[in-house]
Amino acid sequence: MAARTLLSRIRLALWGLVALAAFVAGALLLGHLQEAARQGASLPGAARFGGDFELVDHNGQAFSSEALKGKPHAIFFGFTHCPDICPTTLFEITKHLEELGPKANGLKVFFVSVDPARDTPEHLKNYLSAFDSRITGLTGTQEQVARAIKAYRVFAEKVPTGDDDYTMNHTAIVYLFDGQGTLASTLSWEEDEKTRLAKLTRLADRG
Amino acid sequence: MTNKLSAALALVLTGVAMVAPGQARAGDQAAGVKIEKPWTRVTPPGAKVAAGFMTITNTGSQADRLVGGSVSLAKRIEVHEMSMKDGVMRMNEVANGIEIAPGATVVLKPGGYHLMFLGLTAAPKQGEPVKGKMKFEKAGEMAVEFTVAPLGAKSIGDGDKMTGGHEKDGMDHGSHHMNHGK
Ligand SMILES: [Cu+2]
Numbered sequence: 001m002a003a004r005t006l007l008s009r010i011r012l013a014l015w016g017l018v019a020l021a022a023f024v025a026g027a028l029l030l031g032h033l034q035e036a037a038r039q040g041a042s043l044p045g046a047a048r049f050g051g052d053f054e055l056v057d058h059n060g061q062a063f064s065s066e067a068l069k070g071k072p073h074a075i076f077f078g079f080t081h082c083p084d085i086c087p088t089t090l091f092e093i094t095k096h097l098e099e100l101g102p103k104a105n106g107l108k109v110f111f112v113s114v115d116p117a118r119d120t121p122e123h124l125k126n127y128l129s130a131f132d133s134r135i136t137g138l139t140g141t142q143e144q145v146a147r148a149i150k151a152y153r154v155f156a157e158k159v160p161t162g163d164d165d166y167t168m169n170h171t172a173i174v175y176l177f178d179g180q181g182t183l184a185s186t187l188s189w190e191e192d193e194k195t196r197l198a199k200l201t202r203l204a205d206r207g
Numbered sequence: 208m209t210n211k212l213s214a215a216l217a218l219v220l221t222g223v224a225m226v227a228p229g230q231a232r233a234g235d236q237a238a239g240v241k242i243e244k245p246w247t248r249v250t251p252p253g254a255k256v257a258a259g260f261m262t263i264t265n266t267g268s269q270a271d272r273l274v275g276g277s278v279s280l281a282k283r284i285e286v287h288e289m290s291m292k293d294g295v296m297r298m299n300e301v302a303n304g305i306e307i308a309p310g311a312t313v314v315l316k317p318g319g320y321h322l323m324f325l326g327l328t329a330a331p332k333q334g335e336p337v338k339g340k341m342k343f344e345k346a347g348e349m350a351v352e353f354t355v356a357p358l359g360a361k362s363i364g365d366g367d368k369m370t371g372g373h374e375k376d377g378m379d380h381g382s383h384h385m386n387h388g389k
Contacts, residue, residue: 080251083258083324084289084317085296087251091359118255126253130358155295161285162300165325172296189291189318 049183050075050175051151055112055144058125058137069181072203073108076174076187077154079115080127085172085189086111093174094132096197100204104134107204112148113139114156114170176203237268238345240307245339246363247324247331248356257281257331259322259339259353260315260363265307271345273313274304278339278353282326289318298323304344317361331355 050065057063074093078086090111097104111128113119116139124137139145149156154171161167174187176199184203187196245261259278265271276284286301305320307313315321331337337353356363 080254081256082296083256083287083298083321085291087254088317088359088361090251095359123253127251130251159299161323161325163283163325167298167323169295169297171294172291173294186294188294189296 049152050177050181053144053148053151055138055140055148056121058121058128058139060121063136063138068108068177070179071108072106072177072179072184072206073110074174074176074187074200074203075110075112075152076172077112077114077149077152077156077170078172079113079168079170080119080123081115081167089172089174089189090128090131090135092193092196093135093200096193096200097132097134099197100201104200104204107134107200109135111135111137113137113145114149114154115168116140116142116145176200178203178206238271238343238347239267240264240271240343240346240349241266242341242349242351244363245351245353246356246360247337247353248360249331249333249358250327251358252330254330255325255327257324257327258287258317259284259324259337260317261322261341261351261353262312262314263305263307263341264312265309267346268309269345270306270308271343272304272306274342274344276322276339276341276348276351278322278324278337280327280329280331280337281324282328284339285323285325286320287323288320291318333357 053065055063076089078089080086093109097107097109100107109132111124113124119137119139121137121139124139128135128137138148140148148154152175156168156170158166159169172189175183176185176187178184184206185199187199241264243262243264245259247257247259250257257280263273273286275286278284286304287298288301289296289298291297300323301320305313305315313320331353333355335355337355339351339353341349341351343349354363
């Protein structure tokens, strides 16, 4: 009698283990799939993202989105009166580009100002001189910039501060486009360095 | 007088990571804050803003507030909070300053609370600490000296590691010295 109860208890415990193992395996698989989607394959809805724009580069030259066709590139939006995330992102990307070395020569990075009133081409050029030369600053008229912001579905708004000054709230995601012009992945501020470097390496390799 | 003298002495002796008693005003028996590791970092050329960070502990027995302050190389300071949500970076002035409960510690760091140095009149340079004053509602004004970390630094580490030695390398190369140790 007692032996039978014990046996059935063991059986129950074993079934419990099986169920647990199945659950863990499922969770792992899901995680893998999500990670694969994050790193490799294009993101859903990626083809509709980005778009045509006419801006001015940090050398004062007209820059059209036509120039991006067929070229893998990273693009993100910010402003030079940003105390934290913009210089940090530029710094991190610089570090990654240096790590990639000549491998990343075909990879262009664009920093688009959401604050063209203050970010003139000259100012951008000076500011970006502290970072990798493969990073190009883009600005333009308010209308030109507004168009680019819309094309990339970026959020940007002015926030008044004291002294008639202002700062900006803005999307801080780095968009990675492959040579087909498809949004391949994104870099975010919260990710660790290894993940970001892996994504940029993939983009440079994939061309 | 003796109070001021000992505060000045403490300031000199402890150097960068400064622990100076707040000057309690008459009527506030137990207002006091401790400021540790005040730091800022090198900005890209032509930058008009910088951020300041520090760790503040309320050593008093009543709540206090960091309401503002000043630094030598900026026209003014605001107390800001940054947040990231759905990929959007938002930054706001903290309306009534940061409240610090008695015994509590508040860390101002990249990605969160920070001091916004607005209207830079000079660029922060490594090896040249930036003098400033922090203003608290109860503890009053406290002198601080911000250590200058390299461009892109996310923390100050042990404080003194960051100063001296590398600043002659110039911007492009100086940036190599950080973060790789992690
Ligand atoms: Cu701020």
